[in-house]
Amino acid sequence: MYIYLTSGTGDFLEQVKNKYPNEHMILIHGEGNSVLIHETEGKTVFATPRKFEVLDSVNDLEEHGFFVFNNIPVTDEGRPVFEHRFLERSRAIENEPGFVAFRLLRPIKSDTYIVMTQWHGPHSFDAWKSSKAYETAHARRDDSTGIRQQNIFSAASYVTTYSAIPKEEDSQ
Numbered sequence: 001m002y003i004y005l006t007s008g009t010g011d012f013l014e015q016v017k018n019k020y021p022n023e024h025m026i027l028i029h030g031e032g033n034s035v036l037i038h039e040t041e042g043k044t045v046f047a048t049p050r051k052f053e054v055l056d057s058v059n060d061l062e063e064h065g066f067f068v069f070n071n072i073p074v075t076d077e078g079r080p081v082f083e084h085r086f087l088e089r090s091r092a093i094e095n096e097p098g099f100v101a102f103r104l105l106r107p108i109k110s111d112t113y114i115v116m117t118q119w120h121g122p123h124s125f126d127a128w129k130s131s132k133a134y135e136t137a138h139a140r141r142d143d144s145t146g147i148r149q150q151n152i153f154s155a156a157s158y159v160t161t162y163s164a165i166p167k168e169e170d171s172q
Helices: 010-019 079-087 122-129 132-137
Strands: 002-008 025-029 034-040 050-058 065-073 099-107 112-119 158-164
Touching: 002 010, 010 025, 010 034, 050 079, 065 122, 079 099, 112 122, 122 132, 122 158
Parallel strands: none
Antiparallel strands: 002 034, 002 050, 025 034, 025 158, 050 099, 065 112, 065 158, 099 112
């Protein structure tokens, strides 16, 4: 499975999405930009996408809610360590109220992985960040068994957030 991302104005991306009704695409809106997600086993219709291989997934992505992209630049040497840590994760997030879906995305032509989570709303994500499950899931970061000690990151990670507007609201 692959995820392709392309950015642009909301109006333009909506036209692209509507042109391909049989493709699984979700339009999300962030601060200052919009992104169209295309999840498929095949090729994308996007002219210049960012391409990712889906390494792990939980549930289907839905056309509503709040999306969080944890963008994590990883060195070539660090990829196996990084992937191992995420593939062996506790999966506690999956039981959190408001959790919808998860994707671990390996970049095809860059160094930046994306840990994508989808929530019912920003309040659900904030509650997760304040939860005991979040604390447990991130507890190993600073000890010798965690990955922070190892020099596997090529730059600082950063978070981007987006909201999807359900179809019913689009037409109002």
